[in-house]
Amino acid sequence: MKLTIDSSPEYIEAEICIRCCTIDKTIQDVIDLVQNKKTTLSVQQDGATRMIPINSVYYLESVDDKTFVYCKDNVFSCGLKLYEAEEMLADTSFVRISKACILNIDVLDSVKMMINGKMEAALDNGEKLIINRHYVPAFKKKFGM
Amino acid sequence: MKKKIFLKRLKLYGTSFCISYTIASMILSALNINSELIKENIWLTNIQLLIVCFTIAVLMLITDTLLCREENLFSLPNFLLGLADVAVPVLVMGGPVFHWFSLSTIYILIPIIILFVVYAATFALFYINAKLTEKELNRKIHERKERLQHDKQNH
Numbered sequence: 473m474k475l476t477i478d479s480s481p482e483y484i485e486a487e488i489c490i491r492c493c494t495i496d497k498t499i500q501d502v503i504d505l506v507q508n509k510k511t512t513l514s515v516q517q518d519g520a521t522r523m524i525p526i527n528s529v530y531y532l533e534s535v536d537d538k539t540f541v542y543c544k545d546n547v548f549s550c551g552l553k554l555y556e557a558e559e560m561l562a563d564t565s566f567v568r569i570s571k572a573c574i575l576n577i578d579v580l581d582s583v584k585m586m587i588n589g590k591m592e593a594a595l596d597n598g599e600k601l602i603i604n605r606h607y608v609p610a611f612k613k614k615f616g617m
Numbered sequence: 618m619k620k621k622i623f624l625k626r627l628k629l630y631g632t633s634f635c636i637s638y639t640i641a642s643m644i645l646s647a648l649n650i651n652s653e654l655i656k657e658n659i660w661l662t663n664i665q666l667l668i669v670c671f672t673i674a675v676l677m678l679i680t681d682t683l684l685c686r687e688e689n690l691f692s693l694p695n696f697l698l699g700l701a702d703v704a705v706p707v708l709v710m711g712g713p714v715f716h717w718f719s720l721s722t723i724y725i726l727i728p729i730i731i732l733f734v735v736y737a738a739t740f741a742l743f744y745i746n747a748k749l750t751e752k753e754l755n756r757k758i759h760e761r762k763e764r765l766q767h768d769k770q771n772h
Binding site: 498612615 | 622747748750751753754755757758761762765768769
C-alpha cells in the first residue's frame, strides 16, 4: 500500500482521498478510523483498564447486571451496559442473539437449527451459544437473508 | 416484549383464520354443485364455517399463549395439541351443533386421519424449511470466514 502525503499552505481543509481497487478490510479499517468509528473497547481485568480491538471479542454477556467481554482465551469485565454496547456496536459484525448476549458473527464456525425453533451457534474456539428464536430474524438479516 | 409476542401471535392466527376460511369456502363452493342441502342453506353453511374457522384460530391463540408451546415447535405434544385445536371445534361444532355429519365412528375417524396427514405434511415442510435455512446460513458463514482470511493474508 502506498502512502502519499501532500502538505501545502494552499489546502485550507484537510482532505483524505483513498484510491483503491476494492474496499477490503484494511481499507475499511482506515475509513472507520477516519470516520471515528469505534474499533476498540475499554475493558477491565484485575483492576487494570485496557483497550482491546473489537474484532478480538467473541461475545458480550450480561450476568447480574454486569457485562462481561469474552475473547478467545480471556474474559474481561466492561463498564458498559449491554444495551449501550449494542448501540456502540450497531454497524459492526456484532448482533444480539438473546436478552443477555451479543455475538460477533466473525467468530462463528457453524449454526444448527434446534427442534424448538432456536439456533445453536458454534464458535471457532469450540464454545456453543444459543440464539433465541425471537432474535433469529435479526441474526439472519446480518447475513443478508 | 410479552405484548410484542402476543401481538405477533394475534397477527399470525388472524392471518391463519382468513386463509383457512377462504380455502374452506372455496372447497364448499366446489362441493356445492351436487349437494341439495347445501344449495338451500348456503348462506347459513357459510356462517357456520366462519364460526368454526374463527373458533379454531382463537383456540390456537389461547393454547399458544397459555402453554407457550412455540418453545417446542416440532415436538409430539405440540403436534397433538395442534391437531386437537382443529379437530375439537370441527367435531363438536360440525357434528352435534351444526349437524354437518352424524357423530358415528367413521365420521370422526376420517376427519382425524385427514387432519393428521395435513399436520404431518405441514410439520415436514417446517422442518425442511428450517434445515434449508441452516444450510444457507452455514454457507454464508463459510464464505464470510474465507473472505476474512483472504483480507488478513493481504494485510
